[in-house]
Amino acid sequence: MSAPKPTFDRRPLADRIRPHRLEGVVGQAHLIGEGKPVRRAVERQAVHSMILWGPPGSGKTTLARVIAAEVGAVFHELSAVSAGKADVRRVVESARKAPAEAGTILFLDEIHRFNKAQQDFLLPYVEDGSVTLIGATTENPSFEVIPALLSRCRVYVLNELSEDELAAIVAAGTAELGVELDEAAARFLVQFANGDARAALNVLETAARLYSRSGKKKAPQPERPAPISLEDLKNALQSKHLRYDTGGEEHYNTISAFIKSMRASNPDAALYYLARMVEAGEDPKFIARRMVIFASEDIGMAQPTALVVANEVFRAVETIGYPECAINLAHGTVYLATARKDRAAYEGLRAAQADVKRHGNLPIPLNLRNAPTRLMKDLGYGKGYEKYSRRDLLPDRLKGRRYYRPK
Numbered sequence: 001m002s003a004p005k006p007t008f009d010r011r012p013l014a015d016r017i018r019p020h021r022l023e024g025v026v027g028q029a030h031l032i033g034e035g036k037p038v039r040r041a042v043e044r045q046a047v048h049s050m051i052l053w054g055p056p057g058s059g060k061t062t063l064a065r066v067i068a069a070e071v072g073a074v075f076h077e078l079s080a081v082s083a084g085k086a087d088v089r090r091v092v093e094s095a096r097k098a099p100a101e102a103g104t105i106l107f108l109d110e111i112h113r114f115n116k117a118q119q120d121f122l123l124p125y126v127e128d129g130s131v132t133l134i135g136a137t138t139e140n141p142s143f144e145v146i147p148a149l150l151s152r153c154r155v156y157v158l159n160e161l162s163e164d165e166l167a168a169i170v171a172a173g174t175a176e177l178g179v180e181l182d183e184a185a186a187r188f189l190v191q192f193a194n195g196d197a198r199a200a201l202n203v204l205e206t207a208a209r210l211y212s213r214s215g216k217k218k219a220p221q222p223e224r225p226a227p228i229s230l231e232d233l234k235n236a237l238q239s240k241h242l243r244y245d246t247g248g249e250e251h252y253n254t255i256s257a258f259i260k261s262m263r264a265s266n267p268d269a270a271l272y273y274l275a276r277m278v279e280a281g282e283d284p285k286f287i288a289r290r291m292v293i294f295a296s297e298d299i300g301m302a303q304p305t306a307l308v309v310a311n312e313v314f315r316a317v318e319t320i321g322y323p324e325c326a327i328n329l330a331h332g333t334v335y336l337a338t339a340r341k342d343r344a345a346y347e348g349l350r351a352a353q354a355d356v357k358r359h360g361n362l363p364i365p366l367n368l369r370n371a372p373t374r375l376m377k378d379l380g381y382g383k384g385y386e387k388y389s390r391r392d393l394l395p396d397r398l399k400g401r402r403y404y405r406p407k
Helices: 037-043 060-071 085-097 116-127 163-177 183-193 197-211 230-237 249-263 267-279 284-302 305-320 325-338 344-359 374-378
Strands: 050-053 074-079 104-109 132-137 154-157 179-181 226-228
Touching (some): 163 197, 267 325
Parallel strands (some): 050 154, 104 132, 179 226
């Protein structure tokens, strides 16, 4: 007789362990800690329209649901990807027909996907209090939300979850599934997720469904959690995952080799080390940030457009994500590696910083000082200032010092 198949709750693990009270929310202490704004709004039953801006898996949906549960509000959830004006109208009509004491909260996920016309349509209902809007976005709301709607909402920035916070969420997931991870597997999962709780829980749940040895225990032995190995996690990911610890030596060795290859104007080596990082699951934004730094540090004035390209690569990475953004990273890598190099601006900054640390705040020459009052003018502030002067404008103690030495 074959062993019975294990039964699973069909709801996603992230949904099954989602907290219902503020005390259960992991992370975002700057918003929900004692005396912090979101907690105060809940405690005083004074929830207002808000935009939750943060990276994927940082808890935006969870926080919106918890807020509604804490204050007893009617909660409607829409995704801006698929919802339209008709969906918003139905929520508003429902709120008006059966007004709740604590009001109605409309949670609009990915609010940046609503176009201007859709946001304009939503605006009067937020303005007259028909609904309290909680929008969630991974994009900068300053660019993605119309000013009129943004002015009626508070923007709260959610931070990427730390490794300790992710570890706590993973532990809750293993308890829910009745499985256990050894130290190496748990560390790998936390590092792979890169601050995204949903990503960690999805991989954990997949591995548990495919590889946990539950159902093979011999009764009446006491139950022990089914073990999941590091290899099980990697198999669940369907990825080789090279030896690469995002907090360890290999991480720093690889990014160092990548930067030094671009500095040496060697695109082949730079692409190889980029490929190593991509295949290992390195955060593409980490790579792109280093490219933006490199564009000013090592290329600088020799090819100023390098900073423009690097910034556009970073923007593309934010917008597209893996796997396609690897192409953008490759494009930027080759451009930066083959660009002319000039570290004069970077080296000039470092030399000037050394003088600031050595000499402190030296008196600024009088001719360079602002003179908004008559007294200041009488004291000589601004006297002798010439717009296009080639005179030495440094403080007296540093006269003659040169920081910028272009090649």
